[in-house]
Amino acid sequence: MCVFCKIINNEIPSYTIYEDEYVKCFLDISQATKGHTLIVPKKHLQDVFALEEPFTSAVLNAAVKVSNLLKEKLGVTNINLLNNSGSLAGQTVMHFHLHVLPRYGNDEIDFHQVEHEPDFAKLDELYKKISS
Numbered sequence: 001m002c003v004f005c006k007i008i009n010n011e012i013p014s015y016t017i018y019e020d021e022y023v024k025c026f027l028d029i030s031q032a033t034k035g036h037t038l039i040v041p042k043k044h045l046q047d048v049f050a051l052e053e054p055f056t057s058a059v060l061n062a063a064v065k066v067s068n069l070l071k072e073k074l075g076v077t078n079i080n081l082l083n084n085s086g087s088l089a090g091q092t093v094m095h096f097h098l099h100v101l102p103r104y105g106n107d108e109i110d111f112h113q114v115e116h117e118p119d120f121a122k123l124d125e126l127y128k129k130i131s132s
């Protein structure tokens with residue numbers, strides 16, 4: 001059984017700040033920033049490709065609830081919602097989880113990509129491949 005399934009079953013203690021029938025939301029023990037929370041479906045679904053209803057909706061609804069809870073309790077007004085699906089994307093626990101990552105002015109996290117001119121020929125080709 002994976003570590004998140006053990007947390008869901010309360011075999012491992014957690015700092016759960018929100019929970020309903022479909023999800024459990026608890027503080028990430030590594031706290032990348034203050035209030036960093038994980039939203040985990042209460043079914044072992046590996047990644048975004050495996051996510052299914054009603055868990056899909058429950059995860060995003062919980063993200064809104066947790067975000068507002070962090071706003072109310074910690075004064076958080078900037079948040080990244082982040083999912084890593086697959087090891088190349090940085091997934092380490094193979095049970096889907098959405099990071100709610102509060103952002104602060106001095107947190108030294110940088111997701112900004114290098115800006116460059118759009119390549120419309122490549123975009124056109126990519127769009128046709130995905131949308132056909």
Ligand SMILES: [Zn+2]
Pocket residue numbers: 001002003004005006043044045094095
């Ligand atoms: Zn699991």
